[in-house]
Amino acid sequence: MPRELWKGNEAIAEAAVRAGLEGYFGYPITPQNEILEWLSQRMPELGRAFVQAESELGAINMVYGAACTGARVMTSSSSPGISLMQEGISYIAGTELPVVLIDVMRGGPGLGNIAPSQGDYSQIVHGGGHGDYHPIVLAPASIQEAVDLVPLAFDLAEKYLNIAVILIDGSIGQMMEPVELPEMRPVVRKDYPWATNGALGRKRRVLSSIYLEVSIEEEVNLRLLKRWEEIQQNEVRFKEYYLDDAEIAVIGFGTSGRIALSAVRAARAQGIKIGLFRPISVSPFPARQIAELAGRVKSMLVVEMNAGQMLKDVQLAVGNRAPLEFYGRLGGVVPFPDEILGEIQRIAKEPPSLGGNPAQRWLARMTAPKK
Amino acid sequence: MQTEILFAGFGGQGVMFAGQVLAYAAMDKGKQVTWMPSYGPEMRGGTANCIVVIADEEIGSPLVQNPPAAVVMNLPSLDKYEPLVKSGGVLIVNASMVDRTAQRDDITTILIPANDIAEEIGDKRLANMIAIGALLGCLDILTVKDLAAALEAHMPGRHKHLLPKNFEALRKGAEHAKKQRSNQ
Amino acid sequence: MSTVVTPENLVYSRPAAFTDTPTHYCPGCTHGTAHRLIAEVFDEMKIADRVIGVAPVGCAVFAYNYMDTDFVEAAHGRAPAMATGIKRVLPDRIVFTYQGDGDLASIGMGEIVHAAARGENISVIFINNAIYGMTGGQMAPTTLPGMKTTSSPSGRDVELQGYPIRMAEMLATLEGAGYVVRRSLHDPKNIRLSKKAIRTAFETQLRGLGFSMVELLSTCSTGWGVSPVESLDWLEQHMIPAFPLGDYKIAPSVAALKV
Numbered sequence: 001m002p003r004e005l006w007k008g009n010e011a012i013a014e015a016a017v018r019a020g021l022e023g024y025f026g027y028p029i030t031p032q033n034e035i036l037e038w039l040s041q042r043m044p045e046l047g048r049a050f051v052q053a054e055s056e057l058g059a060i061n062m063v064y065g066a067a068c069t070g071a072r073v074m075t076s077s078s079s080p081g082i083s084l085m086q087e088g089i090s091y092i093a094g095t096e097l098p099v100v101l102i103d104v105m106r107g108g109p110g111l112g113n114i115a116p117s118q119g120d121y122s123q124i125v126h127g128g129g130h131g132d133y134h135p136i137v138l139a140p141a142s143i144q145e146a147v148d149l150v151p152l153a154f155d156l157a158e159k160y161l162n163i164a165v166i167l168i169d170g171s172i173g174q175m176m177e178p179v180e181l182p183e184m185r186p187v188v189r190k191d192y193p194w195a196t197n198g199a200l201g202r203k204r205r206v207l208s209s210i211y212l213e214v215s216i217e218e219e220v221n222l223r224l225l226k227r228w229e230e231i232q233q234n235e236v237r238f239k240e241y242y243l244d245d246a247e248i249a250v251i252g253f254g255t256s257g258r259i260a261l262s263a264v265r266a267a268r269a270q271g272i273k274i275g276l277f278r279p280i281s282v283s284p285f286p287a288r289q290i291a292e293l294a295g296r297v298k299s300m301l302v303v304e305m306n307a308g309q310m311l312k313d314v315q316l317a318v319g320n321r322a323p324l325e326f327y328g329r330l331g332g333v334v335p336f337p338d339e340i341l342g343e344i345q346r347i348a349k350e351p352p353s354l355g356g357n358p359a360q361r362w363l364a365r366m367t368a369p370k371k
Numbered sequence: 372m373q374t375e376i377l378f379a380g381f382g383g384q385g386v387m388f389a390g391q392v393l394a395y396a397a398m399d400k401g402k403q404v405t406w407m408p409s410y411g412p413e414m415r416g417g418t419a420n421c422i423v424v425i426a427d428e429e430i431g432s433p434l435v436q437n438p439p440a441a442v443v444m445n446l447p448s449l450d451k452y453e454p455l456v457k458s459g460g461v462l463i464v465n466a467s468m469v470d471r472t473a474q475r476d477d478i479t480t481i482l483i484p485a486n487d488i489a490e491e492i493g494d495k496r497l498a499n500m501i502a503i504g505a506l507l508g509c510l511d512i513l514t515v516k517d518l519a520a521a522l523e524a525h526m527p528g529r530h531k532h533l534l535p536k537n538f539e540a541l542r543k544g545a546e547h548a549k550k551q552r553s554n555q
Numbered sequence: 556m557s558t559v560v561t562p563e564n565l566v567y568s569r570p571a572a573f574t575d576t577p578t579h580y581c582p583g584c585t586h587g588t589a590h591r592l593i594a595e596v597f598d599e600m601k602i603a604d605r606v607i608g609v610a611p612v613g614c615a616v617f618a619y620n621y622m623d624t625d626f627v628e629a630a631h632g633r634a635p636a637m638a639t640g641i642k643r644v645l646p647d648r649i650v651f652t653y654q655g656d657g658d659l660a661s662i663g664m665g666e667i668v669h670a671a672a673r674g675e676n677i678s679v680i681f682i683n684n685a686i687y688g689m690t691g692g693q694m695a696p697t698t699l700p701g702m703k704t705t706s707s708p709s710g711r712d713v714e715l716q717g718y719p720i721r722m723a724e725m726l727a728t729l730e731g732a733g734y735v736v737r738r739s740l741h742d743p744k745n746i747r748l749s750k751k752a753i754r755t756a757f758e759t760q761l762r763g764l765g766f767s768m769v770e771l772l773s774t775c776s777t778g779w780g781v782s783p784v785e786s787l788d789w790l791e792q793h794m795i796p797a798f799p800l801g802d803y804k805i806a807p808s809v810a811a812l813k814v
Contacts, residue, residue, distance in 0.1 A: 023644045337435065
């Protein structure tokens with residue numbers, strides 16, 4: 001396929017169509033509206049299901065119902081809408097159904113704003129809904145990567161009977177880049193042994209997340225956790241840049257990762273031995289790879305568009321292997337490469353020591369009186 | 372090699388489209404490119420801007436603080452972005468919509484009456500193409516020919532009849548910029 | 556030994572669309588009656604192997620244990636959204652929700668109204684017994700003025716707790732609704748009328764004539780604190796005046812159906 005210039009949201013929506021999406025249910029919220037709008041045209045013209053729901057609550061439960069039939073289904077939203085969907089996400093996890101969710105993050109908390117943010121990391125990766133479950137979360141940093149991850153998200157969701165989330169922010173949703181879209185895959189309705197699609201010629205099936213017998217509910221939880229272990233072993237994805245001889249490693253996902261790439265290049269141009277580690281799967285988190293990396297660099301800098309939500313996972317992985325620093329921007333502010341470069345220069349000049357709380361040090365710097 | 376170009380103006384002046392045309396041309400030349408809009412309520416009749424990054428390798432940040440090139444189509448955009456242009460950079464100003472000249476002396480400034488030239492060509496919506504033409508007259512990233520080819524390749528069929536006037540606008544913009552530079 | 560039951564003298568049996576699981580409902584509860592009517596309609600229409608039911612949260616949370624069809628279990632109030640999802644990807648199946656008053660008229664008000672407004676081709680069986688049964692007899696959106704519940708111990712004070720909601724009347728105003736009626740399960744005549752309405756609701760869906768809902772006035776002798784027999788009288792005397800039985804929306808295309 002030739003490269004075409006695509007807006008992120010539209011490319012993701014079209015990639016889902018080409019991955020054999022059979023049903024989409026969504027609700028308008030900026031900055032993800034183009035996904036809903038694109039599919040409102042494409043799905044009906046292909047004879048596939050599209051519903052603009054009455055709310056995100058309605059949308060996630062429509063997806064829940066449609067997923068019960070074994071159909072390939074998806075919804076999308078942005079931060080406040082995702083918060084509202086958390087009920088359904090927990091039910092879907094408890095029913096062990098494959099569903100794909102696109103979260104185009106915006107500034108918060110509360111109504112916040114519509115600017116790019118990464119403030120949903122915790123509510124998505126660590127589960128904003130009740131109970132013990134782990135979504136698979138893929139965090140692309142470009143539109144091409146997002147487009148490539150959409151079919152993978154469906155495949156992983158169906159392989160592991162798990163929710164798979166594409167976690168991006170408003171900038172990836174709204175920007176345009178050249179993209180090579182995948183070929184159109186035919187819609188294949190898989191004959192799952194659990195799908196509730198009418199008991200014609202077979203015993204009836206029931207799908208539910210209710211297990212009143214606590215010992216059975218515990219078994220279900222253990223099954224989910226064993227499956228999660230398998231996912232952790234098989235589905236870690238990341239990308240490394242300039243890390244071979246690096247003494248400082250920057251870690252960032254999605255947009256903050258790609259912005260950090262510009263800063264890393266600028267620092268390299270100044271002779272600083274630095275590289276970038278960009279987690280693509282933030283859940284499962286590349287903890288082992290980051291721990292190994294920590295063992296061979298002198299210090300690490302985590303960059304996020306939140307107050308250090310991923311930092312906590314990095315800290316768990318790194319332990320005392322390397323000193324950590326943090327730089328975050330909040331509330332929809334997107335860091336400029338120069339700002340990250342400033343942090344890199346500071347670390348290169350005065351290497352941080354082990355211990356202490358990097359998020360606390362960052363907060364002190366952020367709130368210090370301006371010189 | 373990486374170049375960043377900012378386009379800014381009122382909603383309706385075609386600054387988003389101007390950036391997209393540049394992005395298409397860069398893509399067609401095999402470059403890496405990003406087009407990042409400002410989005411949301413401020414677009415509804417207010418100011419609009421977008422940043423295009425053109426590079427030979429994987430692009431990191433789609434936003435930059437100090438772009439080496441900016442095209443400003445109105446006074447608020449001139450006020451806001453003139454101070455941000457990187458030293459040694461290029462600033463294209465739509466002189467039809469501002470009542471002052473640029474104040475920086477460490478950048479190349481082209482004052483081009485884009486609206487007036489557009490009226491001469493016969494379609495006031497072409498001001499954006501005239502401004503891009505002027506930009507290409509000052510930047511060695513892409514040629515007017517590349518832009519024209521991108522317009523031809525990507526303009527929807529129903530707008531194809533507008534192509535000749537768009538080509539004329541690009542050309543006039545570039546000529547104007549070259550003339551102004553040789554006088555500087 | 557002679558055979559007592561022969562095809563000639565068989566007048567009553569378990570519907571084929573029923574499982575042989577005894578229900579968990581309290582003595583005197585009309586959920587069992589409603590379940591049976593639905594199962595009989597499935598038998599008569601020979602559709603059980605095409606049906607996907609959506610169970611609610613409430614006393615009927617285990618409805619899927621009793622009806623021998625595919626079933627899914629919704630979150631509280633979300634059954635119409637779940638049913639929408641199923642029906643949209645499997646339009647040739649028969650999809651129904653079975654919901655109580657707390658589920659449908661309180662927490663799930665948004666979902667039911669919009670499913671009806673969209674004219675979703677689903678059937679809704681709405682059990683209105685004016686109380687939250689499963690959670691222990693709290694006030695419901697359909698609790699009558701003055702009625703005592705465990706969360707309105709002095710009786711529902713309309714000044715503070717508002718008035719009951721009449722769902723059939725409300726949904727009947729929506730263009731997407733093809734068939735919306737209210738029936739009662741307090742005596743044999745009304746039970747027969749209820750079954751006919753359930754049949755009509757599923758026929759409406761089968762023909763793609765829009766959203767259908769049968770509201771069934773039901774008893775909760777446990778929650779109401781009366782005996783099963785008294786509960787039937789109480790329903791007739793108090794609920795029917797507050798929730799008049801009748802046909803609230805019968806689209807012309809549905810009226811033309813011969814059921």
